[in-house]
Amino acid sequence: MSVMMQYLFQGFNCRADRKYRDMLLDIGTEEIGHVEMLCTMISQLLDGAPADQVDELAKDPLIGAALGGMNPQHVIVSGLGATPSDSNGFPWNGRYIVSSGNLLADFRANLNAESQGLVQVVRLYEQTTDPGIREMLSFMIARDILHQNQWLAAIDEIEQMDGPIAPASFPRELIVEEASRQFLNFSEGEESSQGRWANGPLYDGTGNFEYVAKPQPQGQAPELKPAADHQHSTPGKAPYITNPPTSF
Amino acid sequence: MSVMMQYLFQGFNCRADRKYRDMLLDIGTEEIGHVEMLCTMISQLLDGAPADQVDELAKDPLIGAALGGMNPQHVIVSGLGATPSDSNGFPWNGRYIVSSGNLLADFRANLNAESQGLVQVVRLYEQTTDPGIREMLSFMIARDILHQNQWLAAIDEIEQMDGPIAPASFPRELIVEEASRQFLNFSEGEESSQGRWANGPLYDGTGNFEYVAKPQPQGQAPELKPAADHQHSTPGKAPYITNPPTSF
Amino acid sequence: MSVMMQYLFQGFNCRADRKYRDMLLDIGTEEIGHVEMLCTMISQLLDGAPADQVDELAKDPLIGAALGGMNPQHVIVSGLGATPSDSNGFPWNGRYIVSSGNLLADFRANLNAESQGLVQVVRLYEQTTDPGIREMLSFMIARDILHQNQWLAAIDEIEQMDGPIAPASFPRELIVEEASRQFLNFSEGEESSQGRWANGPLYDGTGNFEYVAKPQPQGQAPELKPAADHQHSTPGKAPYITNPPTSF
Amino acid sequence: MSVMMQYLFQGFNCRADRKYRDMLLDIGTEEIGHVEMLCTMISQLLDGAPADQVDELAKDPLIGAALGGMNPQHVIVSGLGATPSDSNGFPWNGRYIVSSGNLLADFRANLNAESQGLVQVVRLYEQTTDPGIREMLSFMIARDILHQNQWLAAIDEIEQMDGPIAPASFPRELIVEEASRQFLNFSEGEESSQGRWANGPLYDGTGNFEYVAKPQPQGQAPELKPAADHQHSTPGKAPYITNPPTSF
């Protein structure tokens, strides 16, 4: 449901070349269908279960997790239907979607969403041996693989134009140049020095990674003024009101 | 705060090569410092404001948005301090972080987080002309650019090993092969046929994108059985109880 | 708890004839008692359960769902007491209540709340065979039936005055008249043509339902301007800042 | 967005006669279009606003409230696009929708949703004098009036079959009969005796309303047993552990 809403809102809000809007709405519309498929699957799995067995059934993590069905609510609230909640019964909410207007940033959000989604569907596949459900999941796995390919393609198209930093439009001469190269080793151990993220060229072509084993504090120590009187926060102050009443 | 918690939890939960854990905790620890910097900045901006002007100040979107400061709560609840809420006063919550255990998927989540974050910091920079704040933001912009470079590097390292699909470990012969190639044109208009996502080789090397201008329904139409009696959902049923009481 | 808070807030905020306020507070006060009854029932059901069996007990959907008791929290957090959460442990929140000030709209919200509530209590009744609980539920079912009757009566009283559209006070000559008659068949299949909602007189007496089997797009296609520069959203733009700093 | 999701989920989960499913999906699909219309309106209203005026604009309650646009997030997070949040920036969530499987209860939820919605759109209309927006709102008002008519029709159809209590299927002989007639005057004042809800026949034809001016407590006073030892709740108990360790 997150990808459905994310792609639709990105499409509705899209101010770039029309082909992006059309592509986003194509995939968003497909995802409406996927939500329907999952609702139908859940409803069918609950079909015909007597009152006291539905709960057993709903404990199966596959049913429980797919779209929404933690158990007591299935039997009592939703009437053996799916609900827009996760496998803990926590409702889907609007802060789950990302639609910033910046295409590179948003396509990365989409690639992430499809990657997390595929990992979860594959784990669901592992947990069931029901051939019907596995067949439907195989179809969804194929679509998620395709969608990862599509977002990789869309990202590639933008990076060809603008390079790999989102957004590309902030002038480099305004940043603190040094800070854009140094990997700072803040936790114990130096195993982190061995990765690609600490060695070799930066991906935006502006220099090389630099490993700082013992980072030093920069800037001054934080210093806050005492609280304002009207905040009534400071111990040891005599009683007062900043605007005392003249009378009632 | 999302990146701080996300990197720390990914690090605490990390079961892969130790260098990943160390790297995640390095960056997570740095982000604790960024949260402190933002708290201090907000508190300093609110310093010395009289009771009836703080609200004015807090309407400035820069202060309001940076970490948490929607206005009435600053003056009344938090005592001129920062709060873990967004610029609408909506509290940060644990569903914002991603920690799936799959490194490729999670590093994409991290790249997305840094991309969205940089877009937002750049927009904040546009909205203020205060040199002190701009200077601090320039430092943060540099770190966000570096962090994008780092996640690009970490992703590259995994993709060299496993290819671009997360997770790589689901056997290809089990998927519905056709469905992994076809871009389905579900919305009106065919502008979406012009993108890289509809033409040329797939990024996982398994074939080429294929554009389907008029997708046809697949599978059977969904069919649900009538509701079970104990659900009391079906119109026109006579009164009944599935397990009638024998007595009270 | 939703109906308790909903009726109390509607009553506290009521600006219409005093009898409505009094009636809302009567029923709202009764609902405080129902919350107490449910808390007591849950606490009594948990009475005397040893540490390792309480969890078993709490898996029973009846206990779990009635007011709040998903299991681990009962034993660990609430000390064998009830909590203001639903059967998924999701906390009750203030967005659940409706209090718009418009009596017809709000009484419909109340009729809906009592209808959903009764469906749920009846399903709970189906899931237990404990005579004590069934006896208490029988009492609650009777009150919910009465409350449905009461909201039907209150709605009837307003509709006698104002007709069935809430609010009644928008002048009909200002609406797009055609759009207020046509049932638009947007999904596949035309089974929807067979209902009362597609045939016969409108309930507000302004004409007849009209079935449109193939609705046509109205209005122009949506067209958004490119994003503003200060949004840093547009691919292919050179680096820039809308208000470049003159110096640091 | 709530009605869109509510009708779609009710339709996807529908187990009754096929015409209901088709009707629900028709209206749900129309509501997808309404969400797009509102997104487009918000994006267009924000078009071309310079960085420092967008905030001003977004303070206008019409823009702010229509679908989601509290100000700082519009400029910083969503890139001058709409977001799935309310006028306080609180995200839409899955608990807002009702889909119980019982058609009468759910159609009442839908009638309530359209009534609340129309009250809100009419109030928005009052707050703007922009002819373009008023024109679009006039169209939406007409559709909301039609939708109220449609749910009244669908409710009427079910009530013809089953009477006005949802659900109809609980046997009347099992309820506490007396409790289904009495209006209990729990708050101060007896103005509530003057309404239709306290006089005349019940709407389900089972008798007459009865006004109880001074309701008496029924049932026994609640009595809870002391907390179990393993709960560590009881003052004055000596130190103990219910299963002491034999050793570490």
Place this chain on the structure above:
Amino acid sequence: MSVMMQYLFQGFNCRADRKYRDMLLDIGTEEIGHVEMLCTMISQLLDGAPADQVDELAKDPLIGAALGGMNPQHVIVSGLGATPSDSNGFPWNGRYIVSSGNLLADFRANLNAESQGLVQVVRLYEQTTDPGIREMLSFMIARDILHQNQWLAAIDEIEQMDGPIAPASFPRELIVEEASRQFLNFSEGEESSQGRWANGPLYDGTGNFEYVAKPQPQGQAPELKPAADHQHSTPGKAPYITNPPTSF
């Protein structure tokens, strides 16, 4: 509203001596009245405001914060009435209340709630000069002061019996004794050595505070095993399924 619900739930769930239950319900009932007073105050402040000025009014932090009134919703959704939300429009929710069953812990929660509440009401008092509102706030301030006195008294009563640690019932010989005395100086700077929390007798009479300027790591470094195969998390693994299908 939090204190109202907190005291009522603590009272409904109370398993200790009856006088605690009665006291909790006394104060909880008083708080229902306070909620009504705040609702009435908000509604009266909004009285008679024309459509386009209500928003101005609602920007006043006093009105906005008291119980719920962020602006656009007041005019559009709640019909000039109060809503159960905070000054950011974020709804009250059930996780705000504390009811653990342990009286000492819960009375401390109550003392905290009244302390935070009084700080907020005093700040509200500072922000208005309206004599009518100040008069009502003076009454509420007096009640909050009394309630702090009452919870101090109730805490005192329990501590006389059981000492100051909640719960008192865990046997001291089972804890890691050393860890119950040492203040660990984990952040930079040693100013923390100067407080009462680092010097002098412990309040539970078991010894003295001890200041550890340079705490050393205890226990072994955390070590997690590689992820299980069925989790599809480990880079560099060949494709596999833990329970491969025998056929479809």
Place this chain on the structure above:
Amino acid sequence: MSVMMQYLFQGFNCRADRKYRDMLLDIGTEEIGHVEMLCTMISQLLDGAPADQVDELAKDPLIGAALGGMNPQHVIVSGLGATPSDSNGFPWNGRYIVSSGNLLADFRANLNAESQGLVQVVRLYEQTTDPGIREMLSFMIARDILHQNQWLAAIDEIEQMDGPIAPASFPRELIVEEASRQFLNFSEGEESSQGRWANGPLYDGTGNFEYVAKPQPQGQAPELKPAADHQHSTPGKAPYITNPPTSF
């Protein structure tokens, strides 16, 4: 996690004597370590569990509750890792922390947090007999006992200066004096007259508690004006618009 974030934010925002800030950051930093310990414990407990047994394991309330692990998400979403959610899978959120700037109020919040926390850890201890987990919990119990001692000490230090009411700075002559002494017996029964809260000296030294067995209403009955026309709330009003359009 709540105490970690609460102490860090209180420290970052601290405007009082530097020793308070340093102390808050010391304990906040220690709590980061406790979060890591719990994450590691949960991950280790899940180690090596096959796909279909993890769910069984996760039903154990100890694992489920400690930091976040309700079951289906452990296996499907978090990859056998911990998540920042409670034992119902409800995510941690920013409204859980208290940071008002007033030290006495905030230290009471901290004492409450450590008291609730210790009650919960002791209950967890009761539910497991695993020696390894009990050993780790014994360490945490010791630290929670120490932390209660520390907040008692910090509170004592402030109360020595300012007395027991938070905040101390509101002038007593401005309150409604009578209301600061009277315990009002609002619920049935007079058992509440027997506690220390109804007898003897007030803790702030301003007089004695006074028990009012039959409290009388004070102030006038609430009276709201009819709703404004532009709210479209009043039954029986003819159609109208407050600013009718002159034309479209």
